[in-house]
Amino acid sequence: MAAEKVRGVVMGLNGDEAVAWAVKQCNVDVVAAYPITPQTIIVERFSEFVANGEVNTEFVPVESEHSALSACVGAAAAGARAFTATASQGLALMWEILYIASGLRLPIVMAVVNRALSAPINIHCDHSDTMGARDSGWIQLYVEDSQEAYDTVIQAFRIAEHPDVLLPVMVNLDGFFLSHTLQDVRILPDEVVKKFVGTREPTKVKVPYLNNKEVPLVLDGETPITLGPLDLQDYYFEHKMPQIIAMENAKKVIKEVNEEYAKISGRKYGNGLIVPYGLEDADVAIVLLGSAAGTVRYVARKLRENGYKVGVLRIRAFRPFPIEDIVEKLRNVKVVCVMDRSVSFGAHGGPLFMEIRSAFYDMPERPIILNYIYGLGGRDLPPSTIKDIFMELLDIAKTGQARQLIKYVGVRE
Amino acid sequence: MSSAINIRELAKKEPKLLPGHRLCAGCAAPVIVKLVLLAAEGPTIIVNATGCLEVATTIFPYTSWKVPWIHNAFENAASTAAGIDAAIKALRRRGAFKHDRVNIIAFAGDGGTYDIGLQALSGAIERGHNFLYILYDNEAYMNTGIQRSGGTPLGAATTTSPAGRIIPGKLQHKKPIADIVVAHKAPYVATATPAHWMDLIRKVKKALSIEGPKFLHILSPCPRGWRYDPSMTMEVARIAVDTCYFPLWEYEKGTWRLTDRSLAIAKNPQLKKPIEEFLKTQGRFKHLLRPENRHMIEKLQEYVDAVWEDLLKRAGLK
Numbered sequence: 001m002a003a004e005k006v007r008g009v010v011m012g013l014n015g016d017e018a019v020a021w022a023v024k025q026c027n028v029d030v031v032a033a034y035p036i037t038p039q040t041i042i043v044e045r046f047s048e049f050v051a052n053g054e055v056n057t058e059f060v061p062v063e064s065e066h067s068a069l070s071a072c073v074g075a076a077a078a079g080a081r082a083f084t085a086t087a088s089q090g091l092a093l094m095w096e097i098l099y100i101a102s103g104l105r106l107p108i109v110m111a112v113v114n115r116a117l118s119a120p121i122n123i124h125c126d127h128s129d130t131m132g133a134r135d136s137g138w139i140q141l142y143v144e145d146s147q148e149a150y151d152t153v154i155q156a157f158r159i160a161e162h163p164d165v166l167l168p169v170m171v172n173l174d175g176f177f178l179s180h181t182l183q184d185v186r187i188l189p190d191e192v193v194k195k196f197v198g199t200r201e202p203t204k205v206k207v208p209y210l211n212n213k214e215v216p217l218v219l220d221g222e223t224p225i226t227l228g229p230l231d232l233q234d235y236y237f238e239h240k241m242p243q244i245i246a247m248e249n250a251k252k253v254i255k256e257v258n259e260e261y262a263k264i265s266g267r268k269y270g271n272g273l274i275v276p277y278g279l280e281d282a283d284v285a286i287v288l289l290g291s292a293a294g295t296v297r298y299v300a301r302k303l304r305e306n307g308y309k310v311g312v313l314r315i316r317a318f319r320p321f322p323i324e325d326i327v328e329k330l331r332n333v334k335v336v337c338v339m340d341r342s343v344s345f346g347a348h349g350g351p352l353f354m355e356i357r358s359a360f361y362d363m364p365e366r367p368i369i370l371n372y373i374y375g376l377g378g379r380d381l382p383p384s385t386i387k388d389i390f391m392e393l394l395d396i397a398k399t400g401q402a403r404q405l406i407k408y409v410g411v412r413e
Numbered sequence: 414m415s416s417a418i419n420i421r422e423l424a425k426k427e428p429k430l431l432p433g434h435r436l437c438a439g440c441a442a443p444v445i446v447k448l449v450l451l452a453a454e455g456p457t458i459i460v461n462a463t464g465c466l467e468v469a470t471t472i473f474p475y476t477s478w479k480v481p482w483i484h485n486a487f488e489n490a491a492s493t494a495a496g497i498d499a500a501i502k503a504l505r506r507r508g509a510f511k512h513d514r515v516n517i518i519a520f521a522g523d524g525g526t527y528d529i530g531l532q533a534l535s536g537a538i539e540r541g542h543n544f545l546y547i548l549y550d551n552e553a554y555m556n557t558g559i560q561r562s563g564g565t566p567l568g569a570a571t572t573t574s575p576a577g578r579i580i581p582g583k584l585q586h587k588k589p590i591a592d593i594v595v596a597h598k599a600p601y602v603a604t605a606t607p608a609h610w611m612d613l614i615r616k617v618k619k620a621l622s623i624e625g626p627k628f629l630h631i632l633s634p635c636p637r638g639w640r641y642d643p644s645m646t647m648e649v650a651r652i653a654v655d656t657c658y659f660p661l662w663e664y665e666k667g668t669w670r671l672t673d674r675s676l677a678i679a680k681n682p683q684l685k686k687p688i689e690e691f692l693k694t695q696g697r698f699k700h701l702l703r704p705e706n707r708h709m710i711e712k713l714q715e716y717v718d719a720v721w722e723d724l725l726k727r728a729g730l731k
Contacts, residue, residue, distance in 0.1 A: 029503035032496060056506050058499035063536030067492035070533065073485050074460065074496025079510075080503055082496070096486055199509075208474075219481040219497060221456025221515040228484035229471030 007265060008188040015146040015178030016041030018185045019085065019111045019171070022153035023057075024049050025193035029080035029200075032060035032071035036090040037123045038175040039113040043085065065090035069097040069110075076106035077227055079218035081157065081200045084108065087175060088115035088129045095133070101168045102137025102243065104228055107160030107200070108168040110138075111153060114290070114341075115175040116377040124378020125175040127289060127342040131351045137243055139169040139250050140319040142289040144275075146183040149173045151267055154188075157197045158257045164249040166203060174291040176378065192264050247320045254317055273322035275314040276329050278304055282311030284393035285330060287356060288339040289315050292374075292381050296339075299386040310390050315352065323359045330360075334397040336367045337389060339409075341375045349373075349406050368402050374409040385410055418614050423451050427479070434477040435469040439636035439643025441650065442466045444607040445549050449518065450480065452617035456512040457481070458497055462490035462521035462530060465556045466549065488529035490519040491537035494544040516621050517544040522633075523564030524554045527588050538597045538626040545620050545627045548590065551635035559638040563588040566658075567716065568709045569697045571638070576700035581709055586716055594628040595664050601627040603663035603672075608650035612661055612673035619663075632659045640696025649694050655684070656691040657721040662728065669727040679730045685721075688714045 033043045050059045062068045072082040116122040143149045156169040202216040215223045258272030293314035340350025353371035360366040429450035459482040461467040470477040485493040504510035526548040553571045554560040561574040566587045570576040574583035605613040620627035636643040653659040661675040678684045692698035725731035
């Protein structure tokens with residue numbers, strides 16, 4: 001926690017409500033959303049804000065998630081600040097438009113309440129939904145608790161709309177573990193948030209056929225800009241490069257926004273990209289995303305109190321993937337256990353594991369890196385299991401021998 | 414609405430769809446777009462579903478559109494328009510949109526409307542967004558090479574409903590799409606063709622003067638897909654109306670009216686031509702003219718007659 005003064009009032013909110021409160025305070029012009037468990041509370045609370053005249057937002061209760069994101073694309077292209085929220089099947093239905101939102105460089109913010117994908121149908125948490133969307137050109141931030149869900153939604157608008165970024169942002173919070181669990185959430189004064197997020201300023205572009213005049217890149221009713229044209233083998237690749245660069249730029253911007261936000265709130269999350277714990281002297285570490293990091297940190301603290309050198313690295317930004325920061329924090333650890341809450345069927349380990357292992361390829365010395373897949377379909381990860389994993393890792397650190405590279409934790413045989 | 418539509422005055426207006434696009438010779442779509450944009454006064458935003466019109470008018474780095482234009486995807490022209498409508502309402506409330514009114518016009522083909530885009534269209538109409546949806550109906554997936562759609566008529570040969578030895582083209586009728594929109598209680602629904610240009614312009618002007626979701630179903634003859642000479646597009650559109658294959662009407666607040674040539678046919682029934690007159694202009698129906706397929710023509714004629722009779726009743730002309 002930063003030294004800055006903590007501000008705002010404490011409210012008992014669940015993660016979904018915390019998201020709705022953040023959206024309420026961010027002067028969002030258009031919210032287009034469709035209900036899906038466990039995201040529904042976001043839409044319900046926000047509808048109440050609209051019904052009570054507490055926001056100026058135009059709420060579009062669409063007939064599908066595909067239309068939710070399509071409407072956000074239209075709204076953002078017209079210059080509006082746009083938000084939507086979904087989960088699981090809803091995100092899957094949006095798939096096509098995910099790539100269009102990022103390709104058109106529209107700074108839409110979306111909360112995804114992580115939920116397992118069908119079949120079989122399941123409403124509880126895992127990260128399969130957003131992990132599948134990891135290549136869609138969206139920034140992905142995974143939060144640990146409801147306070148962070150609130151804080152991150154506010155930060156997300158600043159990150160998305162930054163001129164060096166202009167990419168859509170997914171704020172991912174664990175279904176039920178966060179979405180439906182009451183927590184004390186500190187809500188900033190409206191005017192503080194309003195000042196922090198500002199208003200969305202449309203990007204200006206020089207258009208060759210308008211005599212290189214600088215015009216706002218929005219559908220304003222008069223400037224004849226063409227958004228989303230056919231773009232073939234002679235230009236498509238060039239148009240992907242700025243998207244790649246913007247994603248790289250986002251690393252710096254996420255860090256800056258994290259620092260700046262600490263000044264208004266007294267809260268910050270590591271360096272914005274990663275949140276380390278105990279890694280200064282750790283022999284072994286668990287790396288993971290989302291709400292389970294809190295439990296893992298709790299277990300690690302207990303073990304450290306008993307002299308065990310264990311650490312935790314929570315990855316907050318999965319896209320862009322903070323490879324340098326991760327390598328820097330883990331390079332002196334002997335055994336790293338990457339815990340994935342999703343499966344990449346047929347791949348050599350979970351998505352987070354593949355990225356982390358690849359990050360260390362160029363290092364002359366690297367830790368033993370293992371992959372433990374856990375929590376599919378909302379399966380709990382209790383402290384006792386985490387303790388067992390840490391003890392196992394310490395054992396591996398001692399012997400230098402791991403029997404199994406990829407393990408499935410907490411599943412019945 | 415008061416000023417009469419005058420071709421001399423219209424010709425002086427600046428076109429909003431510029432030359433250089435790659436639509437086929439004889440394609441009705443650019444004619445339709447030009448007429449619509451001539452009718453639309455003031456600030457305008459175009460949403461274009463994926464399809465011939467979108468790909469052939471915007472190949473980067475070129476564009477034919479002299480109005481703000483967006484293409485999102487195939488099935489979501491209506492929801493994209495809905496988002497724009499919502500944005501403008503919100504922006505206007507905070508003083509960030511300077512115009513008092515703006516025309517939001519979505520163009521989509523039959524594939525993007527009858528089939529893959531029907532859900533988004535239905536939702537946007539139900540929510541009452543203020544936009545004009547224009548279906549330019551060339552009666553098949555022309556952009557991908559003439560595959561049958563929900564808008565393809567009975568008996569038409571397409572690449573996925575070919576006229577084979579056993580099956581004589583498409584076995585189903587065209588979906589009554591405009592009736593489906595009317596059933597949503599949209600404030601204004603009408604049909605038009607580019608050949609009946611004055612009727613089309615009047616309908617666009619009227620639609621844009623009405624608040625809420627409006628729907629215009631425009632027949633868009635396609636020389637490649639319908640197999641006729643590119644010089645015959647307007648002729649084919651005219652005969653479609655003369656045979657009552659494609660009647661011209663408008664629906665406004667519960668009232669049906671026949672317009673233009675269709676009104677003339679209603680008043681003078683001997684002007685109504687048999688469906689063969691329409692079929693024989695196009696290669697896609699060639700196989701229907703063979704004796705063994707006579708039953709298909711009869712079936713189509715019965716259908717056309719029934720729809721026409723029903724329309725006369727709705728319009729209070731029977």
